[in-house]
Amino acid sequence: MTQEGGITIDGATVAKLARGVRLREDAVRGQKVLLAPERAMALDEIAVKIVEALDGERSLDRIADDFAAEFGAPRQRIADDVAAFVQELADRRMLEVIA
Amino acid sequence: MTTTLLDRPESTRIVKAPPPMAMLAELTHRCPLACPYCSNPLELTGIKEELSTAEWIDIFDQAAALGILHLHLSGGEPASRRDLVELTAAASERGLYTNLITSGVGLTEKRMAELAEAGLDHVQLSIQGSTPTMADHVGGYRGGYERKMAVAGWVRATGIPLTVNAVCHKQNMDELGDMIDLAVDLGARRIEVATVQFHGWAEKNRTALMPTRAQVERTNVLVEQARERLKGVIVIDYVPADHHSTYPKACMGGWGRIGINVAPDGKVLPCHAAETIPSLTFDNVRDRALSKIWYEGQAFNAFRGDDWMQEPCRSCERKHVDFGGCRCQAMALAGDPAATDPVCIRSPLRKGLTEAAERDAAATPDPFVYRGR
Numbered sequence: 001m002t003q004e005g006g007i008t009i010d011g012a013t014v015a016k017l018a019r020g021v022r023l024r025e026d027a028v029r030g031q032k033v034l035l036a037p038e039r040a041m042a043l044d045e046i047a048v049k050i051v052e053a054l055d056g057e058r059s060l061d062r063i064a065d066d067f068a069a070e071f072g073a074p075r076q077r078i079a080d081d082v083a084a085f086v087q088e089l090a091d092r093r094m095l096e097v098i099a
Numbered sequence: 100m101t102t103t104l105l106d107r108p109e110s111t112r113i114v115k116a117p118p119p120m121a122m123l124a125e126l127t128h129r130c131p132l133a134c135p136y137c138s139n140p141l142e143l144t145g146i147k148e149e150l151s152t153a154e155w156i157d158i159f160d161q162a163a164a165l166g167i168l169h170l171h172l173s174g175g176e177p178a179s180r181r182d183l184v185e186l187t188a189a190a191s192e193r194g195l196y197t198n199l200i201t202s203g204v205g206l207t208e209k210r211m212a213e214l215a216e217a218g219l220d221h222v223q224l225s226i227q228g229s230t231p232t233m234a235d236h237v238g239g240y241r242g243g244y245e246r247k248m249a250v251a252g253w254v255r256a257t258g259i260p261l262t263v264n265a266v267c268h269k270q271n272m273d274e275l276g277d278m279i280d281l282a283v284d285l286g287a288r289r290i291e292v293a294t295v296q297f298h299g300w301a302e303k304n305r306t307a308l309m310p311t312r313a314q315v316e317r318t319n320v321l322v323e324q325a326r327e328r329l330k331g332v333i334v335i336d337y338v339p340a341d342h343h344s345t346y347p348k349a350c351m352g353g354w355g356r357i358g359i360n361v362a363p364d365g366k367v368l369p370c371h372a373a374e375t376i377p378s379l380t381f382d383n384v385r386d387r388a389l390s391k392i393w394y395e396g397q398a399f400n401a402f403r404g405d406d407w408m409q410e411p412c413r414s415c416e417r418k419h420v421d422f423g424g425c426r427c428q429a430m431a432l433a434g435d436p437a438a439t440d441p442v443c444i445r446s447p448l449r450k451g452l453t454e455a456a457e458r459d460a461a462a463t464p465d466p467f468v469y470r471g472r
Contacts, residue, residue, distance in 0.1 A: 006331020
């Protein structure tokens with residue numbers, strides 16, 4: 001069987017949450033959590049936005065463009081933040097990379 | 100005379116606790132395997148005493164309302180329950196993240212597809228070795244290895260993430276590299292490597308299971324290298340041998356802080372081995388609401404916070420790091436559940452423990468005393 005290598009994230013990456021990874025409202029603690037095998041990550045607002053943007057259609061570059069327009073923030077910084085967070089999700093095997 | 104906090108009436112001994120994160124639902128103690136380190140209690144619950152489907156579903160309702168996020172469907176072998184698909188669907192409908200912890204024996208391709216349809220989020224499949232010879236020898240079940248390989252394929256076909264669970268000990272620890280490679284080949288996203296814990300049934304098999312210090316040190320290095328080499332391919336979670344460590348593990352992430360365990364008969368425990376501590380009294384979900392049990396139950400409050408700690412834990416800077424280690428291990432080895440876990444280098448019992456571990460590690464392995472054979 002071929003062994004899939006680790007994924008390196010760049011601006012062209014298109015990804016969505018892998019099966020078994022899902023974002024959920026945690027009403028008891030008043031937060032949103034990303035649930036995955038043996039993991040529950042409490043996400044801040046920005047992280048929630050990024051996870052929701054991983055729709056399996058938009059590239060990370062597109063997502064950064066959209067966020068820059070929406071928040072009027074420096075695009076490069078947004079792109080770096082998105083890439084760092086998405087790389088972390090990939091390293092934890094929480095993403096399905098479409099392209 | 101010293102009075103332990105356990106002696107105080109329940110109402111005076113309640114430490115504020117956060118809502119629980121996870122529930123281990125031991126659906127049954129029935130199991131086709133006979134592992135010599137079985138973590139179920141020495142006294143098993145029979146099928147007649149098991150909670151019904153409706154009772155489990157009511158527990159899932161209460162669990163979701165209490166703030167539980169992860170539900171681990173375990174046993175025994177949970178596939179021994181005929182209502183496993185129904186229970187999975189009910190838990191999933193309540194938003195719980197459902198994780199099936201299985202030996203694979205008792206699953207079929209059809210049942211796996213039904214579980215996927217029911218919303219199962221994750222499967223943890225145990226392996227006992229990297230070859231059929233080793234795996235079936237340890238599990239005491241011929242054909243078990245081949246069945247597991249098939250189950251892994253069925254899980255992969257559904258797309259549900261797979262974790263391989265590998266319990267390590269003297270006899271299979273040197274194959275750990277092959278077990279990690281096997282997990283990658285099976286398409287697992289994670290592998291959990293845990294060294295045998297020496298209380299309960301494993302105590303009967305010390306000379307057969309206790310790894311040598313050299314084995315443990317090689318394994319520590321191997322895991323570090325594999326993590327680096329397989330970054331982004333497979334996540335490796337590793338529980339090292341605590342008899343060979345410096346400090347104890349943060350057992351359960353702290354008593355009554357994160358997890359809640361429901362036994363097949365509805366008894367609610369702070370950890371799966373808690374019944375080995377005779378000073379604790381356990382509530383049953385058949386008699387009392389889960390939230391009352393979690394927040395007010397005697398067993399859950401017995402070792403919450405740090406008031407119960409003795410020296411050397413009480414003044415130790417690590418007391419909120421490892422919470423004094425494992426209470427059941429303290430009970431088993433020190434005869435006192437509030438003692439420092441004897442695996443801690445600061446415990447007066449550690450020297451004797453190390454000597455016993457080294458003696459059993461060096462000994463010729465006795466034949467396995469299998470569970471239930």
